[in-house]
Amino acid sequence: MKYSFVGVIIWGIVLLIGLAVIAGFITLLFFGIKALKKYLNTKEVREEKATIKKSLGEVIKQHREECKMTQEFVAEAIGVSRQAVSKWENGTSDPSTSNLIVIVKLFHITPEELLKEVL
Template sequence: MDELQKAGLVKAVGQAIALRRAAAGLSQERVAEALGITREAVSRMETGVAVPSVVRLAELAEIFSCGIEELLTDVSSRRIDQARTMVDLFDGLADDKRQLLVSIIRQIAQGFGER
């Protein structure tokens, strides 16, 4: 992984943290308080200026009631992670709805492949 890819990953994880925080209805101040850090430190993580440690990711996942892997895979550009995200999106849908989505995604993918 080159430096540009690393920077992109850190920024993407920061965006995932920000999205999870917003979805949980929490302010940066509230997350900072729960972590025992400053609001600025939370902001630096969310903007990709600071890289959260594995322990910090675990703490954030607990605060947001999600898995650590969700903070990493939701924004990943790896095909396997994107496929897992699709599986999660399909979870709980009726068979006919899943089949419809697969058909739509197949058509879109084929359209992109023709270019």
């Protein structure tokens, strides 16, 4: 069987491309497995942080829901927009000190009770 020089070159290039694809896949697989192992090894730490850490917004939302209040009601009682209350609860912004004082009065708790839940 006779092979042409161009045919051999083309097959060589195809072989090199195939090897490069396989090498890339193996590298991707290696780093994917390494990242997955690292993630799985931190499960306890992630669970501990989830149970301990509460943001100010989460605490405000928790108390608002316990008092059966809507964001709109809280906003009207404090004199801010409903969007401001939403931003406090999702952590985009924090209430001012004066608004925080009104919030704790509205929820019938002390500032200490509210802030001790925040870590």
